[in-house]
Amino acid sequence: MTTKTKSKAAPALPRNTILAGDCIEVMRALPDASVDLIFADPPYNLQLKGSLHRPNNTLVDACDDAWDQFDSFAAYDAFTKAWLAEAKRLLKPDGAIWVIGSYHNIFRVGAELQNQGYWILNDVIWRKANPMPNFRGMRLTNAHETMIWATRTDGAKYTFNYEALKSLNEGVQMRSDWVIPICNGGERLKDEKGDKAHPTQKPEALLHRILVGTTNPGDVVLDPFFGTGTTGAVAKMLGRDWIGIEREESYRQIAEARLGDVRRLDSGALQVATSKRQEVRVPFGQLVERGMLRPGEMLVNARGQSAKVRVDGTLIADDVKGSIHQVGAKLEGAPSCNGWTYWHFRRDGQTVPIDVLRQQLRAEMGN
Amino acid sequence: MTTKTKSKAAPALPRNTILAGDCIEVMRALPDASVDLIFADPPYNLQLKGSLHRPNNTLVDACDDAWDQFDSFAAYDAFTKAWLAEAKRLLKPDGAIWVIGSYHNIFRVGAELQNQGYWILNDVIWRKANPMPNFRGMRLTNAHETMIWATRTDGAKYTFNYEALKSLNEGVQMRSDWVIPICNGGERLKDEKGDKAHPTQKPEALLHRILVGTTNPGDVVLDPFFGTGTTGAVAKMLGRDWIGIEREESYRQIAEARLGDVRRLDSGALQVATSKRQEVRVPFGQLVERGMLRPGEMLVNARGQSAKVRVDGTLIADDVKGSIHQVGAKLEGAPSCNGWTYWHFRRDGQTVPIDVLRQQLRAEMGN
């Protein structure tokens, strides 16, 4: 991070608004490192329109199919490269991106993500509960789409609400395959004629899971291919800030109206199950200092082995000395050990994990 | 396709044998347009950094073999490009290829397939019924692998046994996501010490479905990364000819022994046991994600006590937080509670058990 003066003043980041125009050009006008999460549903149709610029202006000899094919891929790759590069610039250092696609485009997107130094965390399968059948019986029913979840760089400290997703999945760890119905019924937006307003409107359930799992309230979520605004609608409901970019005016109009109807949930509903990692760390020595355990008192493990508490909060068992974790690991011959759950003390004939004392202390300290 | 005389005579195609050596070099010695189907399970280039322990401190036996290591994406791409080019040369004009991989490599493989003019028919998801969990709770459980099914060129008249696959799927069109258990138990090959003989042995069920669906009896199936010979074993059983290429002698020896034990099925014996479709487990969180219940909405029990729904599908009632079952149990002072029948929501002045919504969701999901 350099602090030298930039040639142009850093623009302000607009929030909770739809920006009109080509996504690459619009992104270029936004400031560096300003977005927490990007959700992108890029076009995958290889009938490249005006927005997809060819890398060169050579005339294609239409009689050679293979070359034409390659040229189309090259144009798509150039487009992918350009918007992913801008996306990377906009992301905060610990930001992340989701991209959704099908086999037509997702391999190219995934390879380019890796080439640009994004770090893939998972590929996630949206398994459609009610896909369109393959009427001609020539292939397998195309019953899924693929999403890629990646951080801006390897080593980034991305947001992952593990416990919240576990809760959403009935108490078991969320998997990389998500069963969610396609968007239809009342959720599907229609135009005046009653036709679907957007050909590939995504279900809100998909965005709900993504935003609950990988953002926090107050985060900024950017969707560079906003369409009719599913990302914005779910983000607003969940108390996240959002920015949409959309080229087609008709989609923008529909999205504007849609977003106007969405109400933010109250903050109580936005709370999610939290991880123990976020809790305050309590040094074991505090239990001794505060008299919750007396120096000289013996702790025991599940196998009946005991260790003596010393005044500085270390333990001694035979000739093994150290922290509650170190002594536990040593006795088990294990690479590590959580001393809080490993060691127990005796009270009134009962054997109680020392973790109970930690919880008690946390409660007394107001957290 | 030119027809000019070749500098060397076309070699004969060996069949039902394992060829020793590097797959690219061995493929170079095989004749053009001689193979009906290729199944390839190339190295994934996993890029594992350290060791991983389970919560009980046992060590995960990772795939850290030398054959899976590449210096860079560029090196992996060069390797992919080379073997896919040879594979294309070996395929008959109407031949097809399957490649399996994970997010570490599959995007690069898929992009290169497209670059070389292969035509993707489907990407198919192997949804593992029993994947290894994410022990540290840092990401989603990596519960699937991706397969790409492609013809040699656009327009090829590929083999697709639509009805056979439909039969395998209880009379319903086969989808692009396949639920199959990982290879373990008696099927998993072990070495003399009782350890797994190959780190990434694929289940025969996977190959069974692929070969039944996309080859005919008598076809020639090539596996350039033969390993311990799953492809050959299933091909032989199903009356297909097979060719395996494998560099590691230890794998070849095991595969030879394995293939010797396989017997071709008689033509009437191709029935397979299909798993009974079990009732879908519906996480309560899905009702929230899908908007059937709104976050912030109040649920009530029979005694008129209420709890608020949160975005992650947990409830909060006063200071009690947790799943619908946990909060119900807590309020009742009971060891357990079926939240589905315990909690009710209000609609149009009526009080309705949330189980009604679960039934509705099951119906919408086609099960």
Added chain:
DNA sequence: TAGCGGAGTGAATCATACG
């Protein structure tokens, strides 16, 4: 013998705060 409980294990890019 059937049933139950504990141990073992699987293609995995699996931590972070603090000094």
Added chain:
DNA sequence: GCGTATGATTCACTCCGCT
């Protein structure tokens, strides 16, 4: 930036031994 210390973290299934 780097080394050290803390301490958080698992699902489905198979096999084996015991009752």
